[in-house]
Amino acid sequence: MIAELGLAALWIAAALAVLQLVGGAVAQRDPESDLAKLVRPAAIIQGVLAAFSFVMLLYLFAVTDLSVKLVATNSHSDKPMIFKLAGAWGNHEGSMLLWITVMAMAGGLIGLVERRLPEKTMMATLAAQAFVAMGFYAFILLSSNPFERLPQPAIEGMGLNPLLQDIGLAFHPPTLYFGYVGLSVAFSFAVGALLTRKVGPDFARAMRPWVLGAWIFLTLGITAGSYWAYYELGWGGWWFWDPVENASLMPWLAATALLHSVSVLAARDALRAWTIMLGVVAFSMSMLGTFLVRSGILTSVHAFAVDPERGSFILVLLALYIGGALLLFALRAGTVAEGERFAIASREGALVFNNVMLSAILGIVLLGTLYPLLTEAFDVRVSVGPPYFNPVGAIFVIPMLMVMAVGPLLRWRNDNFHRVKLPMAMVAGIMLAVLALVLVLGSYGWLPMLGLAVSIGLAIGSFLPLRGRNLLRVPTATWGMVIAHFGIAVALFGMASESAFSEERLAAVEVGDSTQVGPWTVVLDQVAPVAGPNWTAIEGRLSAQYGDGAAIDLRPQSRNFWAPPQETTESTLATRWNGQLYAVIGNQASDGRWQLRLWWKPFVTLIWYGGILVALGGLLALIGRLRTDLKRRSAKSRNAERKLEEAEV
Amino acid sequence: MTRWTFWIPLGLFAAFCGLAAYQLTQPKDEFIASTMIGKPVPDFALRPAHDERPGLTIANLRDGKPKLLNIWASWCVPCIAEAPYLEALRAQGAEVVGVAIRDRPADVSRFLATYGNPYSRIGADDLSEVQLSIGSSGVPETFVVDGNGIITYQHIGDVRAEHVPMLLQALAEAGQ
Numbered sequence: 001m002i003a004e005l006g007l008a009a010l011w012i013a014a015a016l017a018v019l020q021l022v023g024g025a026v027a028q029r030d031p032e033s034d035l036a037k038l039v040r041p042a043a044i045i046q047g048v049l050a051a052f053s054f055v056m057l058l059y060l061f062a063v064t065d066l067s068v069k070l071v072a073t074n075s076h077s078d079k080p081m082i083f084k085l086a087g088a089w090g091n092h093e094g095s096m097l098l099w100i101t102v103m104a105m106a107g108g109l110i111g112l113v114e115r116r117l118p119e120k121t122m123m124a125t126l127a128a129q130a131f132v133a134m135g136f137y138a139f140i141l142l143s144s145n146p147f148e149r150l151p152q153p154a155i156e157g158m159g160l161n162p163l164l165q166d167i168g169l170a171f172h173p174p175t176l177y178f179g180y181v182g183l184s185v186a187f188s189f190a191v192g193a194l195l196t197r198k199v200g201p202d203f204a205r206a207m208r209p210w211v212l213g214a215w216i217f218l219t220l221g222i223t224a225g226s227y228w229a230y231y232e233l234g235w236g237g238w239w240f241w242d243p244v245e246n247a248s249l250m251p252w253l254a255a256t257a258l259l260h261s262v263s264v265l266a267a268r269d270a271l272r273a274w275t276i277m278l279g280v281v282a283f284s285m286s287m288l289g290t291f292l293v294r295s296g297i298l299t300s301v302h303a304f305a306v307d308p309e310r311g312s313f314i315l316v317l318l319a320l321y322i323g324g325a326l327l328l329f330a331l332r333a334g335t336v337a338e339g340e341r342f343a344i345a346s347r348e349g350a351l352v353f354n355n356v357m358l359s360a361i362l363g364i365v366l367l368g369t370l371y372p373l374l375t376e377a378f379d380v381r382v383s384v385g386p387p388y389f390n391p392v393g394a395i396f397v398i399p400m401l402m403v404m405a406v407g408p409l410l411r412w413r414n415d416n417f418h419r420v421k422l423p424m425a426m427v428a429g430i431m432l433a434v435l436a437l438v439l440v441l442g443s444y445g446w447l448p449m450l451g452l453a454v455s456i457g458l459a460i461g462s463f464l465p466l467r468g469r470n471l472l473r474v475p476t477a478t479w480g481m482v483i484a485h486f487g488i489a490v491a492l493f494g495m496a497s498e499s500a501f502s503e504e505r506l507a508a509v510e511v512g513d514s515t516q517v518g519p520w521t522v523v524l525d526q527v528a529p530v531a532g533p534n535w536t537a538i539e540g541r542l543s544a545q546y547g548d549g550a551a552i553d554l555r556p557q558s559r560n561f562w563a564p565p566q567e568t569t570e571s572t573l574a575t576r577w578n579g580q581l582y583a584v585i586g587n588q589a590s591d592g593r594w595q596l597r598l599w600w601k602p603f604v605t606l607i608w609y610g611g612i613l614v615a616l617g618g619l620l621a622l623i624g625r626l627r628t629d630l631k632r633r634s635a636k637s638r639n640a641e642r643k644l645e646e647a648e649v
Numbered sequence: 650m651t652r653w654t655f656w657i658p659l660g661l662f663a664a665f666c667g668l669a670a671y672q673l674t675q676p677k678d679e680f681i682a683s684t685m686i687g688k689p690v691p692d693f694a695l696r697p698a699h700d701e702r703p704g705l706t707i708a709n710l711r712d713g714k715p716k717l718l719n720i721w722a723s724w725c726v727p728c729i730a731e732a733p734y735l736e737a738l739r740a741q742g743a744e745v746v747g748v749a750i751r752d753r754p755a756d757v758s759r760f761l762a763t764y765g766n767p768y769s770r771i772g773a774d775d776l777s778e779v780q781l782s783i784g785s786s787g788v789p790e791t792f793v794v795d796g797n798g799i800i801t802y803q804h805i806g807d808v809r810a811e812h813v814p815m816l817l818q819a820l821a822e823a824g825q
Contacts, residue, residue: 156726277658284662295673311673319666326659333655370665373672536751538776560751560777567777567787587778590692 003147006056013049014137024127040111047108054101061088072154086170093146102181125192135317176221180286182214190279204265216618223611247289254282257358343414350407357400405461431457451496459489476624484617491610497603508593518600540585695772698749699757705772713796715823723760731807732764739767747771795823
C-alpha cells in the first residue's frame with residue numbers, strides 16, 4: 001500500500017507539472033487568467049507531493065519491504081539502518097526520484113518566496129522548470145519506476161554495493177544532487193529571462209542565491225567524493241580524472257564561472273548574454289554528467305546502472321532541453337542588449353578573464369572526457385588521464401589563480417593597474433622567492449613547485465581586499481569571497497605538496513618486521529581475521545611511529561562482503577598536522593610475507609580542508625546576499641541599490 | 650559577440666548528440682574481461698576443502714585435459730542457483746574443479762550434500778589468493794582452462810541454462 005501511495009503521489013505531481021507548464025505559457029499572453037493564478041500553487045503542491053513520494057520510498061527501505069523490487073535488489077535485512085536508508089538513493093531509480101524531489105521542492109520554493117522578478121518572467125521561469133521536470137517524471141514513471149512490485153516477495157535482499165556501504169558515500173550523491181538540481185533552477189531562470197527578454201540586475205539577483213546554493217553543494221560533494229575515493233578505493237590517490245569525477249567537476253566549473261558573471265550582472269548590468277549562456281551550460285553539464293554515468297557509454301570504475309535504453313531516454317531529454325535552450329539562446333541572445341561597457345583594467349575585466357579561463361578549463365575537461373567516445377566511433381580505444389589533464393589544465397589554471405589574487409583589488413568599470421602595483425609586486429615577489437627556493441632545494445617537478453608558489457601568493461592575495469578596512473564593517477559577502485579564495489589557495493597547496501613530496505613504500509613483510517616510509521617507522525605486529533555484520537576481513541595490526549614519537553595503532557583491512565560478494569580495501573590513515581600516513585594491507589605471498597603498501601603524504605589533508613573553506617566562503621556569501629536582499633527592499637532608488645551591490649562584490 | 654557566434658554552442662551540442670546517439674546503438678562489452686585470458690594460471694597448491702574430494706594444485710590443471718575452474722563458496726546464494734547447471738556440464742563430460750573461497754569444511758560438505766557435487770577436486774582458498782591471482786573479483790565465476798593451465802575463457806556470475814552449451818563449446822575449443 002505504501003509503495004502505491006508513493007507512486008500515486010508521483011503521478012499527481014507529474015500532472016501538476018503539466019498544469020504548471022500550461023498555466024505559465026498562458027500567463028505570457030494573459031497574466032490575469034485563472035490558469036495563471038494556478039501556477040504558483042501547482043509548483044508548491046508538486047514539491048510537497050514529490051517529497052511525500054520520496055519519504056514513502058525511504059520508509060520502504062527502512063522496513064526492508066522485499067515485495068518491492070528496488071528494495072529487494074538494493075537492500076538486505078542485515079544492513080545497518082543508516083545504509084538501508086542510503087540504499088534508497090544508492091541506485092538508479094531511487095536517485096532519479098531524489099533528483100525530481102529536490103527539483104520539485106526547489107520549484108515550490110521559487111513559487112513560495114520569489115517576488116523580485118517581473119511576474120511574466122516568473123511565470124516563464126516556472127513553466128521552464130515544469131517543462132524540465134516533466135521529462136524526469138516521464139523518465140521515472142515510464143522507465144525507472146522505483147515502486148515496482150515483485151510478483152513474489154523476495155526471501156532476502158541482494159544487498160547494496162559494498163563500496164557504497166560507507167558513511168561518506170551514503171551522503172555524497174544527495175549532496176551532489178542538490179547542486180545539480182540547484183543549477184536546474186538557474187537554467188529555468190535563464191530560459192525564463194530569454195523568453196521574456198528581461199535580463200538585468202533584478203534577474204541576476206533573483207538567480208544568484210540559487211547559483212550560490214548549488215555551487216556550495218557541488219563544492220562539498222566534490223570534496224567529499226574526492227576524500228571517499230582517496231580512503232575507500234585504497235589506491236592512495238585523491239583525483240583520477242575518471243569520467244564520473246569529471247561529471248561532477250564540469251558543472252562546478254560552469255557554476256563557478258556563472259557565480260562570478262552573475263555578480264557582474266547584478267552589480268554592473270554587464271555580461272548579459274554571457275551569464276545566460278553560462279546558466280544554460282551549467283545545467284547542461286549536470287545533465288551531461290548524468291547521461292555519461294548512467295548510459296554506460298563510457299567505462300568508469302564507478303559508473304552505475306549501465307543501460308543503453310535509459311541512456312537513450314536521457315539523451316532525448318538532453319536534446320530536448322539543452323538543444324531547446326541553446327536554440328532559444330541563438331535566436332534571442334542578440335536581442336538581449338550587451339549591457340554596460342567596461343575597461344580591461346577593471347573588476348569586470350578581471351572577472352571576465354576568470355570566466356574565460358574557467359570556460360577553457362571546462363572545455364579541456366569536457367574534451368578529455370568525451371575524447372574516448374569520439375575515438376571509439378573509429379574503433380580506437382584510448383584512455384585519457386592525468387598526463388593530459390594535469391599539464392593542459394595548468395596552462396589555464398595558473399594564470400587564472402594569479403589574476404584571482406589581484407582582481408578583487410580592482411575597482412569597477414575603470415581602474416589603473418598602478419593603483420594595485422604594490423600588492424601585486426608583493427605577491428609576485430613572494431611567489432618568485434618561493435619558486436627560487438624550491439628549485440634550488442629540491443629535484444622536484446616544476447608543475448607542483450609552481451603550484452606551491454602560486455598557492456602562497458594567492459593565500460596572501462586573497463586577504464588583501466581586507467587591507468585598510470574596518471574588519472567589523474566588512475560585508476559578510478566580502479568575507480565569503482576572501483575565505484573562498486583562501487580555500488582555493490589552501491587546497492592548491494595540499495595538491496602541490498602531495499604531488500611533490502609524497503613517498504611510497506611497497507613492502508613484503510613478516511609479522512614483527514618494520515618498514516620505513518618518510519619520517520614513519522611501521523611495524524607489522526599481527527595479522528588476524530575479523531568479522532563484521534555482513535563481511536569478513538583480514539586485518540593487519542600495525543604500530544606506526546612518527547620520528548621518535550609514541551606508536552599509533554593502525555588496522556588496515558582487506559574486506560570480503562557476501563551480499564553481493566565483493567572485496568574491498570579498507571585503508572587506514574594516521575593524520576598529523578603536517579600530513580597523513582596511508583596504509584593498505586594486501587595479500588599474503590607464498591613465502592608467508594604480507595604485502596604492505598604505505599604512503600607518506602605531506603599536507604594532503606589541506607586539499608579537503610581547502611574544499612571545505614571554499615564551501616564555507618560560499619555559505620557566508622549566501623548569508624550575506626540574503627541579508628542584503630532584505631535590506632534592499634527598503635533601498636529606494638536604483639542608484640542606491642547599485643551602490644549597495646558594488647560595495648559588496 | 651556577433652550574431653552567428655550564438656549558434657556555435659548549438660552546433661557543438663548537436664554534434665555531441667549525434668555522436669552519443671551513434672555510440673548508444675553500438676554493441677557494448679557487458680563485462681570488463683579479465684586481463685588473465687590467454688595467460689597461464691599462476692602456481693598454487695590448495696589443501697582439500699573437505700574430506701570427500703582431493704585438493705587442487707597447478708599440476709592438476711596441467712594434466713593435458715581442459716577443465717572448468719569454478720570459483721564458489723557455500724555462503725554464496727547465486728552458487729546455489731548455478732549448482733544444477735554445473736552438474737549438467739559434468740554429466741555432458743566436462744571436468745569441473747572447484748575453488749572454495751573462505752569456507753569451512755563442514756559448510757562445504759553440507760552445501761555439496763544438498764545441492765550436488767559436480768567437482769572432481771576442490772581446493773580451499775582461505776585468503777582468496779588464488780581467486781585474486783587469476784583475476785576473479787567475486788563468486789561465482791567460472792574459467793575455462795586448457796590442458797596446459799592456460800585460461801581461455803572467463804564467465805562472470807552464475808552459470809545458467811543458456812550458458813551450458815557455450816561453456817561446452819569453449820571447453821571443446823580449449824581441448825584442440
